[in-house]
Amino acid sequence: MTSPADADRTQPTFFEAVGGEPTFRRLVAEFYAGIAADPLLRPMYPEEDLGPATERMTLFLMQYWGGPNTYSAQRGHPRLRMRHAPFRIGPAERDAWLRNMRRAVDTLDLPPDLDTTLWDYLERAAYFMVNVMEDPAVH
Numbered sequence: 001m002t003s004p005a006d007a008d009r010t011q012p013t014f015f016e017a018v019g020g021e022p023t024f025r026r027l028v029a030e031f032y033a034g035i036a037a038d039p040l041l042r043p044m045y046p047e048e049d050l051g052p053a054t055e056r057m058t059l060f061l062m063q064y065w066g067g068p069n070t071y072s073a074q075r076g077h078p079r080l081r082m083r084h085a086p087f088r089i090g091p092a093e094r095d096a097w098l099r100n101m102r103r104a105v106d107t108l109d110l111p112p113d114l115d116t117t118l119w120d121y122l123e124r125a126a127y128f129m130v131n132v133m134e135d136p137a138v139h
C-alpha cells in the first residue's frame with residue numbers, strides 16, 4: 001500500500017527537476033559573469049570580489065526552489081526587498097538585471113515548462129525589487 005505521503009515523495013521538487021545544486025551553481029556563475037562586465041550594474045556591487053555575492057544568490061535560489069535551507073541558516077530571513085533598499089533600482093537597473101539573467105537561464109537549456117516556471121518567477125521578483133519608479137532622464 002502506498003500512502004499519500006509516499007506519493008508526495010515521488011513528486012520531485014523544482015530544485016530536483018532542474019538538476020539540483022550543480023544547475024543553480026551554473027546559472028548564478030553565468031549570471032555574475034555577465035554582471036562583472038555590465039557597466040550599469042557592476043558599480044552597484046559593494047564588494048570587489050563577486051564570489052560572496054555569487055554564493056548568496058546561489059544559496060537563496062536553491063532554498064527558494066525546494067533545496068537545502070543553507071541560505072537562511074547563514075543569512076536569516078531573505079527579506080529581499082529590504083536587503084535591496086540601499087541600492088537604487090529603477091527600470092534601467094531592473095531591465096539590465098533581467099537581460100543578464102535571461103542570458104544565464106538560456107545557457108541551461110531547460111525543458112520549456114521548467115524554463116517558463118523559472119523565468120516567470122525571476123521576472124516578477126525583478127519587478128518587485130524596483131525601488132525608484134522613474135529614471136532621472138525622464139524629468
Ligand code: HEM
Nearest residue numbers: 044045053056057060075083087089093094097125126129
Ligand atoms: C532588479 C534588479 C536587481 C539589482 C540591481 C540587484 C542588485 C543587488 C546588489 C547590488 C546586491 C548586493 C550584493 C550582495 O551583497 O550580495 C544584491 C544582493 C542580492 N540579490 Fe539582488 N538585485 C536585483 C534583483 C534581485 C532579484 C530579482 C533577486 C531574487 C530573485 C535578487 C537576489 C539577491 C540576493 C539573494 C542577494 C543577497 C542578499 C543577502 O543575503 O545579503 N536580486 N542584489
